[in-house]
Amino acid sequence: MATAKISQKSVYLITIVASLGGLLFGYDTAVISGAVGALESSFITSLENNTTLAENSIFQFKVIISLCILAIGLLFASFILKFFKRSTAYIIIAGILLLGGAIYYFQFLTLPGVLTENLRNSILGFMVSSALVGCIIGASMGDNAANSIGRRNGLIISALLFLLSACGSSYPEIMNIFPGNDLTSFIIYRIVGGIGVGLASMLAPVYIAEMAPAGIRGKLVSFNQFAIVTGMLVVYFVNYFIVSGQTEDWINQTGWRYMFLSESIPALLFLLFLFFVPKTPRFQTMKGNEKDAMEVLTKLNGPDKASQILAEIKASFSRTKSHWLSFGWTVVIVGIVLSVFQQFVGINVVLYYAPQIFEGMGMETDASMLQTIIVGAINMLFTVLAIMTVDKFGRKKLMMIGSAVMAVSMIGLGFALYLQVEGLPALLLMLLYIAAFAMSWGPVTWVLLSEIFPNKIRGVMAVAVAVQWLANLIVSWTFPMMDKNEALVESFHHGFSYWIYGIMAILSGLFIWKFVPETKGRTLEDMENLWIRKKSN
Known part of the structure; x- marks a missing residue:
């Protein structure tokens, strides 16, 4: 004891x-x-x-963007090579390189150095x-x-x-x-x-x-x-x-x-x-340090279970991985689209730009920062509630309810800004949106990603996570372009971008309803059989 x-x-x-x-x-x-x-x-x-500083900064900005695109491009090229035969992969990569390179060159690199x-x-x-x-x-x-x-x-x-x-x-x-x-x-x-x-x-x-x-x-x-x-x-x-x-x-x-x-x-x-803190027993075993692994396992699990766990770890290294398309395209696309929608509903715009959003609603700097604390508290509270309830209510139900509430909140916030209704209504809609995301698409997306991918193709999750960060980058990068665009501000009073995120929330709910299976109470083996059946149909 x-x-x-x-x-x-x-x-x-x-x-x-x-x-x-x-x-x-x-x-x-x-x-x-x-x-x-x-x-x-x-x-x-x-x-x-x-003007001179601006021209120099724009040139350096183009260089940084080019290097970033190169790094991300190499990463996704490595993913393509794992999905397709080498010859097919090279053709796809070449096509993307030619088309994307042309668009990037003419629409960005050749722009004059004018701010x-x-x-x-x-x-x-x-x-x-x-x-x-x-x-x-x-x-x-x-x-x-x-x-x-x-x-x-x-x-x-x-x-x-x-x-x-x-x-x-x-x-x-x-x-x-x-x-x-x-x-x-x-x-x-x-x-x-x-x-x-x-x-x-x-x-x-x-x-x-x-x-x-x-x-x-x-x-x-x-x-x-x-x-x-x-x-x-x-x-x-x-x-x-x-x-x-x-x-x-x-x-x-x-x-x-x-x-x-x-x-x-x-x-x-x-x-x-x-x-x-120690190195993990699995890594120690992988490197041939079974004595050190056994020492850690004994400390954490007791001497009775340590030997059994070590044997299971050693056995796991003999399991072979399968090709990423062993279960067809459906599971891959579902995982990637889940990751995209988690970001396209606009959550990180709220988290990154919250003080500016609140200042845009007419609040002073101190007040806007205080409202941001409320956003963080709501986010934490409802994340905890999601962790406690996800196994009771199921993943699919929480996700669809979350999508519906986020859609209403974002579209409502867009109209509040458009009609220049500042203060409490806009704040309440923002907090309702945060609560809905924290109860659904925030933590539950990660639960679904960990459950829908069979163990044999677990590496595909790396693609979904990389796409998620990329989607986050796109949304966070483009928000100022929409929110600070003079023509859009004059026409919609900062409401335009929130309508876009509201539409994305609607589409995310339809996607969950139509394409994502409920994983609550299902074993990983059940999920494997599900994707095998879908592939054969």
């Missing part, structure tokens, strides 16, 4: 340490929300009054969303990092990247070691932080799952999702206390730096604590 208590205590402590990766995930992705206005003032407004309204908003949007490029890269590196240097060591690298990004993003001019200006330096450090987010999003759940005893694994892995939304709420509080009572000039010159620098505190704690 004493051994069980000791082992369970050790598991919980290890889970808390690993979940700091999730907390930093939420912290890093949400910290930008309080700094958007200051970043625009510090980096974008200065370009309007300096037009759309280009200005594009630069701002990319500044805010640039970390997501790193997320795509980091998530794609996660599997290789896990199998080469290990889950724990991969998280150590993630913590170092978080720490470097926190310092570099807060003082990009002092830490500018790149052949570019301060704007370029800031974007690069945000991408570095994004790589840390991508690694943590992949490795933290894997580390927890491999360390936790089977009986409490689900609860402990779901704690990582709770840590993510907690990180978002924490940074909303931090941002609020930084700007509270301060002038706009101070926020624009100094305050935003403290927001990014504050991440260095949890990042440093995460880094230090990781040196006191």
